[in-house]
Amino acid sequence: MQLLHNKTAVQVKEDMKKMVQIPILRSRTVAAKHTKLFGVSLCDLREKGLVQDGVPLVVQRMVEHLRKHALHQEGLFRVNGNVRAVETLKQRLESGEDVDLLSECDTPTVASLLKRYLRDLPEGLVNSTVQQELIQHHQECGGDDGSWSDLRDLLQQLPDTNHSLLRYLCHFLSLVERNHKDNRMTALNLATVFGPSVFQ
Template identity: 85%
Template structure:
């Protein structure tokens, strides 16, 4: 092998390595956060103001990086995302700021919404929203608001929280390149399953 081939091989190894995270410590306490219904999390006391605590932690981290280009577009390392998920579910003390990169946290937030059983907006409300849209009644925002208020409280609260956060992301679209359309493409399929 020549020197260039050796350097390429070393560079490739660096690119595929996961970010440095502490190895998972097997803990006796394990709480399913991803894939659990919002009602289950609420019963366990893992929801504050209608928003799961794990979502609040990830969003607070991401708020510090709203200007990062590729936010939600560039995926985090799969192993790092899975490791972070396991550590959060094992109730480890995880400092997202120092232990995780933004892409990993953004990927995990997307996964949280993908894993929500039946999505964030249930099928009955989703069907009513589609009907409202097909009727072409764009002037009636109050009707849409009334439809969304039919959601269970915890779903409605999380949807409001998510929309508020995504509005902040979109306000920085000149830096992060995430317009409303881009964000809808990323989160829409997870919110409306």
């Protein structure tokens, strides 16, 4: 009986050693694969091959998840995700981990991380030069938006990567707005939520 007890104790010690070593090995692997996705210029992401059809892959992933699973969810983009959960998701995506957004994250977490991505873009999605011209155009039109062609011409002054992402985002937000009876996100609500992230 004593011999069996000693063998068990030795086995437990060996198992404990393995368990203690596993996180160290994982953290080294994660650190080696870590690729910064947030707070990085769109041009840098494109150079690293992390942009497809002019849109960062990480944005496509979040938007497609929300498009498939959250268009009818009330409070979409207005209910904030848990700060710690948002940060954890960010770190996992940047580590290259294969995160199942549907089973491992709730909608507010993904929606909050999308807003954070836009907010963290260096110089914002719409840069200060184009912002100033848009403001001037709005003032000259006396509060009226003026012609769509004028606005389109102004937005085409954006770098290609910014312009592509803005178009992609607007297309998605128009889908959200079409479902405003369910999600309560009218065009005005979406402008209130996304304005500070797009125009910094």
